[in-house]
Amino acid sequence: MSFSxxxxxxxxxxxxxxxxxLPGIGRKSALRLVLHMLRMDPNQVDSLAxxxxxxxxxxxxxxxxxxxxxxxxCAICADSHRDAGMVCVVENVQDVMAIEQTQQYxxxxxxxxxxxxxxxxxxxxxxxIQSLIERVQAGGVKEVILALSPTMEGDTxxxxxxxxxxxxxxxxxVIARGVAQNDELQYTDEVTLGRALLGRTPYST
Amino acid sequence: MSFSxxxxxxxxxxxxxxxxxLPGIGRKSALRLVLHMLRMDPNQVDSLAxxxxxxxxxxxxxxxxxxxxxxxxCAICADSHRDAGMVCVVENVQDVMAIEQTQQYxxxxxxxxxxxxxxxxxxxxxxxIQSLIERVQAGGVKEVILALSPTMEGDTxxxxxxxxxxxxxxxxxVIARGVAQNDELQYTDEVTLGRALLGRTPYST
Numbered sequence: 001m002s003f004s005x006x007x008x009x010x011x012x013x014x015x016x017x018x019x020x021x022l023p024g025i026g027r028k029s030a031l032r033l034v035l036h037m038l039r040m041d042p043n044q045v046d047s048l049a050x051x052x053x054x055x056x057x058x059x060x061x062x063x064x065x066x067x068x069x070x071x072x073x074c075a076i077c078a079d080s081h082r083d084a085g086m087v088c089v090v091e092n093v094q095d096v097m098a099i100e101q102t103q104q105y106x107x108x109x110x111x112x113x114x115x116x117x118x119x120x121x122x123x124x125x126x127x128x129i130q131s132l133i134e135r136v137q138a139g140g141v142k143e144v145i146l147a148l149s150p151t152m153e154g155d156t157x158x159x160x161x162x163x164x165x166x167x168x169x170x171x172x173x174v175i176a177r178g179v180a181q182n183d184e185l186q187y188t189d190e191v192t193l194g195r196a197l198l199g200r201t202p203y204s205t
Numbered sequence: 206m207s208f209s210x211x212x213x214x215x216x217x218x219x220x221x222x223x224x225x226x227l228p229g230i231g232r233k234s235a236l237r238l239v240l241h242m243l244r245m246d247p248n249q250v251d252s253l254a255x256x257x258x259x260x261x262x263x264x265x266x267x268x269x270x271x272x273x274x275x276x277x278x279c280a281i282c283a284d285s286h287r288d289a290g291m292v293c294v295v296e297n298v299q300d301v302m303a304i305e306q307t308q309q310y311x312x313x314x315x316x317x318x319x320x321x322x323x324x325x326x327x328x329x330x331x332x333x334i335q336s337l338i339e340r341v342q343a344g345g346v347k348e349v350i351l352a353l354s355p356t357m358e359g360d361t362x363x364x365x366x367x368x369x370x371x372x373x374x375x376x377x378x379v380i381a382r383g384v385a386q387n388d389e390l391q392y393t394d395e396v397t398l399g400r401a402l403l404g405r406t407p408y409s410t
Contacts, residue, residue: 006302008280009273015260018253022238033227034260035298038273042261048223049254055220055239056247068214068243075213093240097211 064135066111066128068093076100076108083107085142089132089161091115091149099147107145110135115153116160124160132161136168143171150177269340271316271333273298281305281313288312290347294337294366296320296354304352312350315340320358321365329365337366341373348376355382 007013012034019030037045061067062074069075076082076096086107090096096109112127124130136144144165148154162172178196179188188196212218217239224235242250266272267279274280281287281301291312295301301314317332329335341349349370353359367377383401384393393401 006305008267008298008301009264009275011256011260011263011275012273012298015256018256021249021253023241024234024237029229031299032229034257036228037257037261038264040261044226045261046258048226049258051216051220051223052239052242053251053254055216056242056245056250058216059214059243062213068217070214070216093213093217094236096213100211 065109066113066131067096067109081106084140086145087132087135087141087143088145088147090147091154095147107143110144112148112157115148115151115157117153127157129161129164133164133168136165136170141170143173146172146174270314271318271336272301272314286311289345291350292337292340292346292348293350293352295352296359300352312348315349317353317362320353320356320362322358332362334366334369338369338373341370341375346375348378351377351379 007016012031015034015037016027016030019025019033020027022030025033037048060069060071062069062077063072064077065074067074067076071078083106086105087110088099088105088107089110089112090099091112091114093111096111099105099109110128110132112129112132114122114127116122116124116127132144135141144161146158146161148157158174165172176199177192178199179185179192185193212221217236220239220242221232221235224230224238225232227235230238242253265274265276267274267282268277269282270279272279272281276283288311291310292315293304293310293312294315294317295304296317296319298316301316304310304314315333315337317334317337319327319332321327321329321332337349340346349366351363351366353362363379370377381404382397383404384390384397390398
């Protein structure tokens with residue numbers, strides 16, 4: 001058995017190769033996962049495999065907010081109890097789910113699909129920015145809330161969107177930046193702490 | 206949108222549910238992996254899914270050593286340059302791969318498929334122990350090397366196999382236990398250090 005031919009089976013090797021393409025899964029983890037599947041009911045593995053194939057082939061995106069959806073207009077956009085005058089701009093699905101979890105927001109969303117990142121070759125045309133502008137220009141939106149990550153890429157994207165929207169008359173706001181709940185002040189970085197001081201608000205109970 | 210209905214798509218939710226059944230993959234990791242797949246070429250995802258299904262349906266085990274194999278007798282067992290008089294008993298495929306990596310062993314293997322663990326409901330009959338005994342009784346094996354993990358379950362399994370083989374006349378050995386390469390002595394646990402002292406060997410260069 002040569003040194004390079006380390007897997008005892010090409011089927012096993014193929015499955016490990018495929019699994020280890022996924023982010024955060026190295027070859028050892030992939031092998032562990034694949035060997036676990038061999039101890040599972042084969043029908044369960046088929047169900048897992050089928051669900052992945054089905055997702056990538058049948059996934060749809062909401063025509064309004066571009067979030068992942070099973071139908072043409074997602075449940076949030078179709079909900080008449082939500083405030084259609086507010087649009088919260090987020091990077092991805094996880095951000096929508098995180099904001100929904102807070103139960104503090106009753107408006108709609110706009111999922112960009114990323115942020116502007118020249119290093120990764122992602123420009124405004126790769127994101128759902130034009131569709132956001134058209135959505136605002138179509139009328140009915142009073143406020144656009146920018147809720148991107150407070151990174152350089154997020155800030156760049158915020159600025160780009162702000163410039164594109166500034167002539168439309170819509171209010172553009174950005175989520176508050178400051179010290180996070182339960183963070184210890186002494187370990188908070190200076191940019192965050194500086195912003196938290198500048199952005200101070202009247203004390204209320 | 207109710208609190209429980211947190212995924213924006215049932216296809217997405219189904220894929221996340223299936224992925225998060227795998228060991229060490231929580232719901233957040235599963236979501237991250239599944240969303241990554243949505244950015245992959247769908248053919249690559251089909252290839253991943255297909256390789257998993259194919260593996261669990263078409264996997265074979267070597268009829269001699271019970272390691273995963275594409276053919277009836279695996280490449281190691283079929284290799285006439287290897288010493289068929291030595292059989293190294295290991296728990297699983299990964300252990301075979303780890304020993305092969307050392308390039309220090311030219312004998313054959315016997316893959317038990319686990320260790321005796323009453324807590325997990327795994328007894329001798331759930332493992333390839335009877336086939337090991339029959340393999341030794343069939344003749345040709347001179348030494349059985351026990352290379353199980355140095356845990357209570359591994360020790361129990363070693364003892365069980367030793368008792369079963371003691372009347373066959375085959376030599377039963379166990380891999381050396383001692384301090385690991387590059388371990389700092391002061392941080393080595395007392396059982397390991399005690400065994401390393403008891404198992405000392407004449408100094409040689």
